[in-house]
Amino acid sequence: MQTKILGSIILIASLSIPLTAQAQGTLRGAERGAAQGNHDAGPVGAVVGGALGAVAGTVGGILGVEDRPRFRTYVMNERHPSYRYERELGVGAVLPETGVVYYDVPAEYHVTGYRYTYVNDRAVLVDPRTRTVVQIIE
DSSP: OOHHHHHHHHHHHHTTTTTTGSSHHHHHHHHHHHHHHHHHHHHHHHHHHHHHHHHHHHHHSOOOOOTTHHHHHHHHTTTTOOOOOOOOHHHHHHHOSSOOOOEEOOOGGOOOOOOOETTEEEEEEEEEETTEEEEEOO
């Protein structure tokens, strides 16, 4: 019975992920959901929480869908220099310890715990503790 319910929840969760919202916050949401689910309900809760957390992370992202165009315009107007990254740039890429300059995200964008920079002429949000790219602003 639990397997059928779990399978149904995972199916519904995966079908509700919009294809256009792709995975900026999916991994972070899945990690948080799995941890909370495991804490609340053990291994089954971890699976359900991970699936639902991934959906929430994908839909919301770090920088909300409505704020992205305005934030992109803001960052472009700041005209900060771009760091040249020799590897493939994507969510999850870890930037080097030196050479990259990070900037605060203004409070009006409601993003806490992250900073932004320019890498290969693209604005990216970065977790400053790990230097991991968490969102690319398109």
